[in-house]
Amino acid sequence: SDAPYHSVGGGFYPFFAATGLDQLISQVQKVDPYTVDIILTHPDSSFLANLATDFAIILSKEYADQLASNRQRELIDKRPIGTGPFKFVAFKKDYYIRYQRHESYWRQGPSIERLVFSITPNANKRMLKLVTGECDVIPYPLVSELKSLNRKEIEVRSEVSPNVSFWAFNTQRPPFDDPKVRQALSYAINREAIIDTIYYGNAELAESILPPTSWASSDAELKYHYNPEKARKMLREAGIPRGFKMDIWAIPVQRVYNPNARRMAELMQSDLAEVGVDARIISYEWNTFRRRLSRSEHDTVLIGWYADNADPDNFFRPLLSCAAVASGSNRANWCHNGFDQILYQAISTTDNAQRKQLYHSAQQLLMQQQPLLPIAHSMRYQAQREYVKGVELPPYGGISFRLAGKELPAQ
Structure with missing residues (x-):
């Protein structure tokens, strides 16, 4: 944090914090003009995958020194130079x-x-x-x-795309702090209709937050099939009265994982009305939306994730770890110590068979706790x-x- 460029652009790095990169790298030592040693504080099998992503680019030290000497550090973001085509x-x-x-x-x-x-x-x-x-x-x-x-x-x-759209519940706001309420609301949503209406069939129903193309995806049976009768019963058992009011925040921009969040929210609004829940749809200009979302003003939000790399950890720690709550990328504001422990066990080994079993356990725990409802894995088009x-x-x-x-x- 005392590096001369740390505060350029605001000095806020949610992905680094959510994945623990800010606590992982102990030293970077030059070996020769083309080699460095990166010394870690603890083993992390996802580190190389994170290092190969587009945000982990190497910037020119000579350029950075030149800007610093001219008191123009902020230009490193606005007038970039590099070695690209x-x-x-x-x-x-x-x-x-x-x-x-x-x-x-x-x-x-x-x-x-x-x-x-x-x-x-x-x-x-x-x-x-x-x-x-x-x-x-x-x-x-x-x-x-x-x-x-x-x-x-x-x-x-078209391209098979490692993404997921999901409906996240703000678990720090009652009654969404109750897993039974989150489960009940999940049963209320007709996701098959969403696939047909919003994606025109160009997406796959999400059985987990991990896409089926991931080597760590689970083949466990999808739990939250559309069942409005069950949703009504569970809501009443959880003490939620008929006519309960809640908000659905819908991202105001098109994303590969969600081509039309507003229309999706309207379908969900209709589904929720069938089980006695009065949902209001909220959307703001994108910068305002992100700012207010980071302040956890939402009840629930329709959003999603596009993987940066092929490591399954990329779908877990940035979205659902306790560190991601603090950094703001955990839209469910869900911190579960047992879940975190599974994730850290998974990155502490290089045995993929063991990692796969741990990620299967993580997905089972997610289905039980239901901090978010996975909706779809979309094809990407150009x-x-x-x-x-x-x-x-x-x-x-x-x-x-x-x-x-x-x-x-x-x-």
Whole structure:
């Protein structure tokens, strides 16, 4: 925390805190110009996976020293430099980011000279820009409109995506501190209808917070099937009166794990009305939403997670550990010492068979305590003009333009 760049950008690092990275690294020692030793305070089998993610980039010390000497440390976030295939040119908030090809890139790079990100949060506007040729590639095309993109000049690509959407209960706020209430509300939700209506079938019903593609996923039978009669009975047994009022916060932005949280909340609102619960839907502008969510003002929230790497720990500690409550990334505000102990046992061994058993135990405990209801694992889509070549859709997010090029049809 006394490092000269620690406070740049606010000095708040929720992922590092939630995964214990801030307590894990003891020293970083230079061995030679191309080698460092990273000394850990304790074993952590997820460390290499975390080290390989996009947020663990190496920044230029020479550049950092230059900015510090000119009292311009904050520019390290606003005017970045690095060793990638493109060089940063300009950024205009809410409008665009401009790049140009890095001629001295160390390996094979793109054939295009310029790359422009046109910042377009509205999915309909993105689709229109693609169809009219104003842009070449769009992420997150509307799943409801995929069939309309079935035309010669447009290609739709898909990728099995390590993500999950979920409904998190604020377990520090009564009556959601009672597992029976959380279980009852989970039985009230028709998730199959959500898969059909919100994802148009382009998602898989979530049996766990872990996607089925994870090597640690459990094949345990899904517990919370849609059962409004059971939900009503359990709510009354838990002392929840008919007409009980609660909030569902719905993220106001489109995400790969949830293409339309507002519409999903409306379906859930209708389901909850069937069991005597009066749910109000709340949404704010995204920055306000995140700020108020971090202050735990919500009863429940529809949100989700996109994995940074293939290690199963990436779905557990950042979302559900006690440390993640303190850092703000645990939206259920659920701290269970037994669950934490299982997670730390799992990262303390390199035996994958043992780790798998521990993660199965963690998933069983989650189903019993039900701090959140997993809803869906969604396919990820990208649409582009047919002449675009070499644009990759990496499994862990983002779009790779490293080999981007154009192959225009012959006139």
